[in-house]
Amino acid sequence: MSYIPGKPASYWIDSTAKIDDLPSGNVLSVDVAIVGGGLIGITAATLLKRAGKRVAVIEAESIGMGTSGHTTAKITSLHQLIYADLIDKIGEEKARLYAESNEAAIAWIAKMVEEEGIDCDFSRQSAYTFAESEKDLSNVEKEVNAALKLGLPACLVQETSLPFPIAGAVKFDNQAQFHIRKYLLHLAKNIPGDGSYILEGARVEEIEEGEPCTVKSNKGTVQATDVIVATHLPILNEGLFFAKSYPKRSYIVGARIPADRAPQGMFIGAEDKNYYSIRTTPYEGDLLLLVGGEGHKVGEKTDTEECYLNLEAYARDRFGVDSFEYRWSTQDMVSFDRLPYVGKLTPLNHHIYVATGMSLWGMSKGTMAGMLLSDLILGKENPWAELYDSLRATPFLSGTSIKENAGVATHMIGDRLKGLMSSISDVEMGEGKLVTVDGDKVAAYRDETGELHAVSAVCSHLGCIVNWNSAEKSWDCPCHGARFDCDGQILHGPAVKPLESLKGQS
Numbered sequence: 001m002s003y004i005p006g007k008p009a010s011y012w013i014d015s016t017a018k019i020d021d022l023p024s025g026n027v028l029s030v031d032v033a034i035v036g037g038g039l040i041g042i043t044a045a046t047l048l049k050r051a052g053k054r055v056a057v058i059e060a061e062s063i064g065m066g067t068s069g070h071t072t073a074k075i076t077s078l079h080q081l082i083y084a085d086l087i088d089k090i091g092e093e094k095a096r097l098y099a100e101s102n103e104a105a106i107a108w109i110a111k112m113v114e115e116e117g118i119d120c121d122f123s124r125q126s127a128y129t130f131a132e133s134e135k136d137l138s139n140v141e142k143e144v145n146a147a148l149k150l151g152l153p154a155c156l157v158q159e160t161s162l163p164f165p166i167a168g169a170v171k172f173d174n175q176a177q178f179h180i181r182k183y184l185l186h187l188a189k190n191i192p193g194d195g196s197y198i199l200e201g202a203r204v205e206e207i208e209e210g211e212p213c214t215v216k217s218n219k220g221t222v223q224a225t226d227v228i229v230a231t232h233l234p235i236l237n238e239g240l241f242f243a244k245s246y247p248k249r250s251y252i253v254g255a256r257i258p259a260d261r262a263p264q265g266m267f268i269g270a271e272d273k274n275y276y277s278i279r280t281t282p283y284e285g286d287l288l289l290l291v292g293g294e295g296h297k298v299g300e301k302t303d304t305e306e307c308y309l310n311l312e313a314y315a316r317d318r319f320g321v322d323s324f325e326y327r328w329s330t331q332d333m334v335s336f337d338r339l340p341y342v343g344k345l346t347p348l349n350h351h352i353y354v355a356t357g358m359s360l361w362g363m364s365k366g367t368m369a370g371m372l373l374s375d376l377i378l379g380k381e382n383p384w385a386e387l388y389d390s391l392r393a394t395p396f397l398s399g400t401s402i403k404e405n406a407g408v409a410t411h412m413i414g415d416r417l418k419g420l421m422s423s424i425s426d427v428e429m430g431e432g433k434l435v436t437v438d439g440d441k442v443a444a445y446r447d448e449t450g451e452l453h454a455v456s457a458v459c460s461h462l463g464c465i466v467n468w469n470s471a472e473k474s475w476d477c478p479c480h481g482a483r484f485d486c487d488g489q490i491l492h493g494p495a496v497k498p499l500e501s502l503k504g505q506s
Helices: 039-050 083-090 092-116 135-148 180-189 303-317 363-376 399-417
Strands: 028-034 056-059 123-131 154-157 168-177 197-200 204-208 213-217 220-229 245-257 264-271 276-283 286-297 326-334 343-346 352-356 432-439 441-446 452-456 467-468 475-478 482-484 490-492
Touching: 028 039, 028 213, 039 056, 039 180, 039 363, 056 168, 056 220, 083 092, 083 135, 092 135, 092 168, 092 180, 092 363, 123 135, 135 168, 168 264, 180 432, 197 475, 220 363, 245 303, 286 303, 303 326, 343 363, 352 363, 432 467
Parallel strands: 028 056, 028 220, 056 197, 123 264, 220 352
Antiparallel strands: 123 168, 154 168, 204 213, 213 220, 245 286, 245 326, 264 276, 276 286, 343 352, 432 441, 441 452, 467 475, 475 482, 482 490
16 A cells, blocks of 8 residues: 555645634734734633724734644643742742633633634543653652642543553543634634724734834735733843743644544643654544654754654554654744743833734633733733733743753854755755855755745844754744745744745755
8 A cells, every 4th residue: 555645734724714704904003903803812802892892813824823723722720840840949829820811711611612702622531741750750740749739630540441551640620622723713804893803914014012003014014002012032131031942843744543443532641752742633533543653852852753753653553553644843932931922022111912822722822811811911910910911030040941041052153064065956856955155155946847946044033043854845944933935925923024035056
């Protein structure tokens, strides 16, 4: 049997249509401009409009097609193994706030689904962090004890519905999963009207604080009293959030599986590295088994095809599936202390707010961030504000921060040596390669027809050298996570300008 890879698209996006009936127009003035139409932005917009504010959601592509549309869409407060570590690092009181805020986010999503009658495959599920070997069991046991201390719905189990033995798992009951884009599209349809707007295909290039603030995009200027920047990593460099977190990329494959062979619940391995995420979702009368993992820092792996192959091998071996319907990748910003940054852009900004650093658990944390941002703008007290304060002291001297910031410095300097001995003629069909042309660093890709696509290899964000991503056919920045297609167009921020095109190379 010949190998046929899954469709290179997120199932959440592929199974939903683009909304064509969102009114736009010449937006001149609103109360709150929200840059980014993912879960954070749409949650904040929903709450603010309900509070009587006029809002404008400004999205570079389409609603829910960015990071939110590429998630595993688990709605849970069980974030692999975190509570024992939080109690140790920040104390029991703050760890309890973290637990309560994530549980509140789950409850808010469930309430919205019920109130609005949202058809988004929402279902209550148990969530598990499982240890296959005895060496990871002690960490699972510590997590159970920590979670129980914080009032979370945790217990230790030795058996699950996974088709392979485990040493033990921490189980949280009454968690949930859903179809993220169906959920977002429903909420988005309620935003336009009464002075509120959604603008799709509007890539923001500049934001200026003032009275009012101005948000400039390729589709014009929006004026607003307040601005929320919910673009995964802020496109504004003030605040240095790119230096307080690092971008991590991971991969997902989807395979059809009969219900009687599918695991019940949501799962993630307890290992520090090389762990797998597992869940199912309804799919054409059966279920779609989603297996994720193979995470690495953005731009540090060229042969990304290997990541998909490893996931497929795991799914075949553990679940007996033999064909795959989907494969896609995603990325997230991981904060050095594992807590999101939610609040003001800088101490000098009074009307520009940000949310970033969801650290791989964006469904609960992103919803929480949208709720918190809404309260901040409305002047309401929120018990989570101090914990997630974007201006809090950042552990720059932690082991993680030293490693990641040193890695950025290495890329800023060392990557300029790549491709010094290569030329355009060395690039074969189907290959992306860094080469040097007249002393300049060039990112060159020759497609399957032999056509060359050549762009500057210098990232338009802060000048790092991009790296080729073979499976996605993209140029990825290893410093701060910006991604570009083979023609240099932006796939992922924080870059706001494309890579310089170098047409005429051969």
